Amino acid sequence: MEKSDLSHHILSRYNDDLERVRTNVLEMGGFVEEQLKQAVAALVEGDSRLGEQVARGDAQVNAMEVAIDDDCSRILATRNPAASDLRLIVAVIKTITDLERIGDEAEKIGYIGSRLATVERPADRYREIKNLGRLVGEMLHEALDAFARLDPEGAVQVARKDRLIDEEYEALQRQCITFMMEDPRTIRRALDVLWVARALERIGDHAKNVCEYVVYMVHGKDIRHLSVDEVERHLRTRTQSGDEAASS
Template sequence: MEKSDLSHHILSRYNDDLERVRTNVLQMGGFVEEQLKQAVTALVQGDSRLGEQVARGDQKVNAMEVSIDDDCSRILATRSPAASDLRLIVAVIKTITDLERIGDEAEKIGYIGSRLAAVERPADRYREIKHLGRLVGDMVHEALDAFARLDPEGAVAIAKKDRLVDEEFEAIQRQCITFMMEDPRTIRRALDVLWVARALERIGDHAKNVCEYVVYMVHGKDIRHLSMEDVEKHLQSRSQRQQESLPPAR
């Protein structure tokens, strides 16, 4: 076998390993996204069986995290990745941690939804929770899409939506406090709703984290402690410099 053929074979195997890891992350993300959607549905519709099903599904999320983590450890040990490949592996390890925590929050919502199914639903049928759940679900979906497309600009735009999530959470918090003050009999249910809203707010934070890892993967810049406005300016400036460095069209 020619040396060039051997190198090509090794490189092809390496690329396959990296692509498989990325694919598995997206599969894990898709499952977690569905868990979140079903958890909110279980609460809103008062479906205790669905809530319990979501809670049991967290074991699958944990197994996916362990499997992907093992793959990353093997690649680090056997391939010694550098530059963009190393950033990919680091970003994947961080991303699956956030996805696993989204699964944990979905599990909480599933348990609470299962318990609240036995309680009379309010007249608004948890309208605020449904709206917040849709907002957070969109963030998770779009963050995974940015991860798949390696789109840092799109990732930053998605991360900025976390402010809307925080505002919705604060509104639900004020509403629950008002209900508890006006009628002490609603305290138990209001606290459960508050826990659900808090879980959704945390899921928004994890989706934002995934977006930050996308920027790190593509540009090698850690933006965790920067404002999204500063990050946008940095990316725009970088894009402008790259365009100016291109040779003029003939």
């Protein structure tokens, strides 16, 4: 094999390694997304068996995180990636940490849903939790889609939805406090609902983090301490600079 052929072969294997890592992250994200969906369903539908199944699934989420982290460590040690490839590895390591924590929150919801299935359900059948779970699920799905497409502009739009989730959580929090004050017999269940709402709000935060990693991966810009408006202005400036450079 000639030196040029060997270099091409090595490069091809390196690209395969990077693509496999990205694919595995999306697979982990899809599994976590399903865990969230089933955890909320377990609570809303009063399905204790489904709630326990979700809780047991957290072990698989943990195993996925460890496997992807090992792959990233191997690539860093053997390939010495630079520039955009290094940003990809860093973003992947951060993303799987957030996905693992989403799995932890889904496990928590699963356990609570399993326990609440044994008590009488409220007349509204946890309507507010179902609505909040839907919003959070959509945000997580769109964040993973932005990661798959390497779409920083789309990621910023998804990150904007975190404010809406925070508002829904705060409204649900006020409602639960009102129920507890009006009828002390509802305190235990209201506290469980608050724990579920808090877990969902945290999942929204983790989805927002994934969006931030997409911007970092594509543009090399750490936006964790910037407002969404500031990030949008930064992206517009980069786009305009790129257009001007291309036309000159």
